[in-house]
Structures are given as structure tokens and as C-alpha cells.
Amino acid sequence: MRPDGARSWGVARPRTLPLADTLERQRTACARLGSVLYADVIAAVAADVAAGGVCAAVLGPRAGDPLASALPLRLLGAVHRLVLEGRAPALAAHYPSAGGTPGPGLADDFLATVAEHRAAVEARITDGVQTNEVGRSAVLAPGLAEIARRSGLPLRMLECGASGGLNLRWDHCWYDTGETSLGDPASPVRFVGAWRAGPDGLPDLTGPVRVVERSGCDRNPLDVTTAAGRLTLRSYLWPDQVERAARLEAACAVAARVPASVVPADLGTWAEERLAEPAPGVATVVTHSIVWQYVGRDSRDRLRRALRAAGERATPGAPVAWLRFEPAGAVGDLRLTWWPGGDEAVLATAEYHGVPVYWGSGADQAVAG
Numbered sequence: 001m002r003p004d005g006a007r008s009w010g011v012a013r014p015r016t017l018p019l020a021d022t023l024e025r026q027r028t029a030c031a032r033l034g035s036v037l038y039a040d041v042i043a044a045v046a047a048d049v050a051a052g053g054v055c056a057a058v059l060g061p062r063a064g065d066p067l068a069s070a071l072p073l074r075l076l077g078a079v080h081r082l083v084l085e086g087r088a089p090a091l092a093a094h095y096p097s098a099g100g101t102p103g104p105g106l107a108d109d110f111l112a113t114v115a116e117h118r119a120a121v122e123a124r125i126t127d128g129v130q131t132n133e134v135g136r137s138a139v140l141a142p143g144l145a146e147i148a149r150r151s152g153l154p155l156r157m158l159e160c161g162a163s164g165g166l167n168l169r170w171d172h173c174w175y176d177t178g179e180t181s182l183g184d185p186a187s188p189v190r191f192v193g194a195w196r197a198g199p200d201g202l203p204d205l206t207g208p209v210r211v212v213e214r215s216g217c218d219r220n221p222l223d224v225t226t227a228a229g230r231l232t233l234r235s236y237l238w239p240d241q242v243e244r245a246a247r248l249e250a251a252c253a254v255a256a257r258v259p260a261s262v263v264p265a266d267l268g269t270w271a272e273e274r275l276a277e278p279a280p281g282v283a284t285v286v287t288h289s290i291v292w293q294y295v296g297r298d299s300r301d302r303l304r305r306a307l308r309a310a311g312e313r314a315t316p317g318a319p320v321a322w323l324r325f326e327p328a329g330a331v332g333d334l335r336l337t338w339w340p341g342g343d344e345a346v347l348a349t350a351e352y353h354g355v356p357v358y359w360g361s362g363a364d365q366a367v368a369g
Contacts, residue, residue, distance in 0.1 A: 019049060019063040019071075026072035030238065033351060037094070037102050037240040042072055044107035054115045058122055068294050070129045073236065078124035079113055081235035087120075088113045095239040102240065130222060131236045132163035134251040135244065135354030136289040136325055137170040138191040139334050142203030142359070143323045143347050144170065144285065145182055146336070151283035151319050154210040158274050158284065160267040160303065161291030162216025164224035164233060165260040166251045171211050172258050173251075180205040188250035191355070200360040203348070212282060214260035217270040221262040224255045244353065267295060268302025275310040278318040284310070289325040290332060290352055311339030327352070 017025070027042040048055040058075065065071050082088040083098050091113045092098035094106045114121055148155055159168050173189040175182045182205035195202050222229040230252050237245050263270070271286065286307060292300065307322050314320045322337040334348040334357075350357045 016064055017067055019059060020046060022063075022067060023049065023072055025067075026070075033238075033353060035238040035240055037096075037106070038076060038238050040102070040106060041076065041110050044110060045072070045075070048111055054111060054118060058114060058118065058125065062125070071125075073129050074125045074127065075114075075121065076238075077127070077129060077236040078121045079110065079117075080237075080239060081124060081231065082113060082117055082120065083239070084231060084234055087117065096242050097234070097237070097239040097245055128220060129236050130163050130220070130232055132166045132222070132224070132233055132248075133244070133290070133353055134166050134173075134189060134247045136350075137167050137173055137189075137354070138175065138194045139325045139332075139348060139350045139354050139357050140167065140287060140289065140323060141170055141173070141175050141182060141191075142195075142205060142357075143334055143336050144287075145203075145205050145207065145209055146347070147283055147285055147321045147323065147338075148207065148209040149204075150338070151316075151321075153281065153283045153317075153319070154212040156213040156279055156282040156284045157211055157215065158213075158271070158286045159216035159262075160271065160286065160288040161295075162218050162221065162260075162262045164222040164229055164255070165214070165216050165262040166224060166248075166255055167287075167289065168214040168216055168260040168262070169251070169254050169258045171209055172254045175205055177202040177205060182207060182209065188253055189247060194355045195357045195359050198358070198360040203357075203359045214258075215274070216260065216262040217265040217267055218262055219264065219266065221264055224252050266299050267291075268299035268306070271303045271306040275306045275320070278310075278313050278315070280315075280318045283319050283321060285321045285323055287323045289354075290327065292324065292326040307337075311337075311342055314339035316340065325350070325354075331358075 023042055023046040027039050031039040045055045049059060062071055083092045083095050091109045093100040094102045094109060157168055162168060171183055172187055173183050174185055174187040176192045177195050178193060179202050222232055224230055233248055310320045320339045325332050325334045331349045332352055333346050335344060335346050337344040348357050348359045
């Protein structure tokens, strides 16, 4: 399963596991991706479930939820929100996101918070996880630069599952491989040395790149220009991963000055509408990141059909590109399909949070890394 979240898109394969196995899979994922705090918290939750404690009462009725719905992360996000709202001071003392330091009482304070605020936790646990991970821009940016060079045209960005649209502002970040660079050198969102080279070298970030449209859809879009929208995104970040939190805050500052439109819609229906006619003079880019496996089969099929139909109409003066970063086992891979022609290539792999990015022929290193 994806280790850091799912949106309310419906589930492509409603696979379920026993609750103990679901918790162990998430604990392992958190440990692998560097969150010792959450690995320890989930171990405590699992023990409490086994003992019939408060977490058994909260999670038990939802134990049959699909694996892709990220039930453990929904619980963790609901509790983290209490911390960020100042409603759980004892637990906040352990959470770096609230200025704390993990200590020996972490497990007990987490379980006590769930017990004290059980009604609030149960109300929030029904929400879908929303992270809008900005680190994935480091994966997408070299692919978008390649599309711009290949087409020689400005980009029309169409993002499926855009959440708050932070990655629609990707070109207002700064990217520097040490050999080439792209974006705004004064940006507070910076990716420097985020790529690992294979035999073919580092990605080429040379431009120019110009984005003329930033549009997205999501079943439950967030407004990142509001305090409520930012709080929701912060609550689903992992509390001991302060670099991700700082990047999110910086990206929200960028979003406050760079407009992007994200509308509530099913991605299949939305793509059919947006791809119904060719768009001469721009390269139309349909993109998404860590969304695909959480989308219902009908929506996925409609998106594929819309892309194929748009590809059949594509010309060198109105090309269509499908750029997506989606799970491929232990890591995600970045794939580009290009029309006219329909040729497809895997450009890179990366951890689901995006950084580091293993480029080109070195992509298989990501599994070992």
C-alpha cells in the first residue's frame, strides 16, 4: 500500500487485510521512510488493539475498510490534528511538529489522547488522507522540462487528484542538479542535489519552460490559501519529518501568490471534458502522482479512453503528454506517454514522498536505497 495517504477517489481494488496486518504494513512503511515516531506509535496502537483497548474500539468497526483507504494514517492524522490545534499538550511534547521531542511516554500519551478525544478522533477518521506531497515535484519537474523541450511549446497543466494544487505550481520552485537548473532561484521551495544519476547522467533541467494553464480536479479539493486547508495538510504529514513540513509551508506561501484552479470532480469525467478538443499552440500535459490505484475502475478507464482519443487528434502543434508518478512495487516510477505517436518511457523511480529521485538507467538503485 502507499505509505503516506489516499484521497477519497474510490478504490480500484478493494483489498482488505486483518487489522493487525494492516497496522504492521503501515508500521514497516513508516520505519522504512524514516519516521521512527510513527513506527513506535503504530506498534503501540497494534498492542492496544490486541489488548482490546481504546484503539480496538475506534478501529474495530472500520477493520474491513479497503487497504488503500490508509486506515492507520487516518487515525494518526486525526490525532495529529488535535496536537496542532493545541488540544493535546501531553502528546505535543513528543511531536517535533509542535516543538516537542519524542520521549519514553510517547505510547502512553498517544493512547491517552485517543481516549480523551475519542469522539473527535472518530469524527475525523472518516476523512480521506490528504498530503499533497510537494517532494513529488522533484520527480515530475525533469519530465515536464523534457516535454517543454520536445514540444517547443508552453505547457497546459491538467492534474488529476490535485488535492490543494501545490504541485501545479511546480515551476515556481527551484531545482538544481549541480549541472542544470530550473525554476525560480529565489523560491522558498528548493530541491538541490535531489537526484541520483545512472549511467546516462542526471536529468536535464534546461528550459525554457512556460506554464500557461494550471488546472486540476479532486474529489475533495483543499484551499491551501486558508488556515483550514493548511491545517488539514499539516495534520497528515508525519510529525518527526520536519523537512517535509517546512517544504509544505513554503509551498503554501508560493500558492498564495500563484493562482491555480482545482475543482471538485471525478477525474474520468473531468478529463473527458478537458480533452474533448485539441488545444493548438500548447503542450497539454495530463499528470498525477500517487493517485492511480485509489481511483475506481470506471474512472481509470474513462481517463485512458479520453487520453487515447486526445492522442489520436494530437499533432506536433497540439501535442498531448501523460506524465504520471505511481507505485511500482516498493517505489514509484515516473512514466511519460507522448502523442502523436503514443510512445512510452519510464524516466525515473523514487520513494513515494518523492526525494531522492533515481534518474534514468539508475532507477533500480531506488529499491536498494
